[in-house]
Amino acid sequence: MSSAMYERMRVNPKFQELVSRRGRFAWTLAFVVLAMFYGFVMVVAFNPAALGQPVAEGSMLTVGVAVELFMFIFFWTLTAVYVKRANSEFDALTQEIVKEAWKENK
């Protein structure tokens, strides 16, 4: 039954590889987002004046706006990077694992 299928997949070294590679990648990206976002929230909470400074003398663009705009773009870029890698590399690996488990089934 499927439980045996799951068992075969679990013992496949490729499964361990998938889990550790994808896990490391996903957690790294998540950590970057969390650290940047909560770092920013901490600045908002404890040193709000820093965000109101202009990026350059005479410019109306403040550090806060520039940092936030950067985060909007950067976070979205990270999602694109993750989707690209997951939808090619990780999905291919997943398919191999399932296929191999099926073969053993026969």
Add this chain to the structure above:
Amino acid sequence: MRRLTQLGTALGLLAVAALAFAGGPLEGVTEKQATNWHAIIMFCLFVCMTMGITYWASSRTKSTADFYTAGGGITGFQNGLAIAGDYMSAATLLGLTAMVYGKGYDGYIYMLAFFAGWPIILFLMAERLRNLGKFTFSDITAYRLDQGKVRTMAAISSLVVVCFYLIAQMVGAGQLIKLLFGLEYNVAIFAVGILMMVYVTFGGMVATTWVQIIKACMLLSGGTLVMFLAFSQFGFSFQTLLEKATAVHALGPKLMYPGSLLADPVTAISLGLGLMFGTAGLPHILMRFFTVTDAKEARKSVLYASGFVAYFFNVIFIMGLCGIIIVGQNPEFFEGGVVGGKIIGGGNMVAMHLSKAVGGDMLLGFLAAVAFATILAVVSGLALAGASAISHDLYARVIKKGTASEASEIRVSKIATICLGFVAIILGILFEKQNIAFMVGLAFGVAAAANFPVLILSMYWRGLTTRGALFGGYGGLVSAVLFVLFSKSVWVDVLGNPAALFPYTQPALFAMPIAFIFAYIFSKTDSSVRAGKEIEAFEDQYVRAQTGYGAASASNH
């Protein structure tokens, strides 16, 4: 045939509602009369189009999979638009524009907090959700735990979140329609409630998704157009825009500083947590991960959705800043014609006034129709999520223990939708005076504390047992609701007590740890045989979560 007659009756009701729209001047908003027709015609076009879709969808909605998840056959791009549609409610368009208009930079901080949850959902949750879930997120929390108890808990917290969110949307709808169409508040609430019931009961997820997609396109294009026209008045120069805005705004140069909204650190952090993880606990958003064919499409949906959301938030930021000068300096938009007085229709109307100022009655009509369509679409998504918690979780799995036939399950979900529609109407009328942004914040806070912790633990922590999940889930739910009840917003402002029992308005920072700690302690101390089996069952669940093998597949269409 019966369906046709029912649809006919619904359309008839709508015609009555449309006649009422055209009713005489009401509530001293006579100056809006000339604009009403544009809005009504465009809104009726939207309703006709979506009714057509609902009719088409009703012929394709036969199984429970069709009803709850559109048969799992929505593409990543379509689903991305629909998620963006679900996420960008009228509170986003109206509320956040108003927040930037009033508080400047604080509004932008809110938007980043609303956005930052999306990458996290993608990295840590999206594919596991798709691989483990079928119709509702309780499918995942109850995957290896006690079906009856855990599903009941998840369904209750889903319904609480849905109800808070519904109140916010219904109240917003009533106020907006009252102002723009000159329609009685209660009539407006009924119109929204009845239209929503028609979409969901006849068209299920297929219709709800398409309503969501159309509305998202309208919202994105309408917002962009208003922003473009408004920004052009400043030569598309952010420098010029800010120079003028800080010169006229009451806050002056402080406009671009983090300010009063996030005055103390605890509130700022708690809000950040609530908005970020609340997104990952909203039942109507989580449900959208089950409408796509596989994990690949689920990831793509998040990519598209977060792109649209990020883009639109920046559009709104510019709109709000433009509004400071274009609306804030024009006596036409103030009661009694005094600049700096009360804005006609209240603070939430800045986006509407801005569209009139830059694009005339035609654009105002369009944006009004968009706002109404937005509310309608979000309410439909919420109703469907609530109805599926009742029919799929409570009825089919808890009461009938999996023996219910598909037909009876669909029937229950339709009845549940109609009941929820009436609940929404009643709540909308009861809470007419309630602050919308506050209700949305509350819904996010409860979602972050009641739904998110148990959901993430069930996917990541093998040690979670039924006992831990129940204590964690109920602990988060009860503490989040109590923290809000005892906070100044309810205990003092609504119930009229002299002092708040809980000093902060945002519950997430306190309620989330309670949920996690409860889930941990009560799982760890659970030495029952059942708990041992549940921990063992994690292994298979884990392989399925990682590979998607055995995941619910798309039904053939």
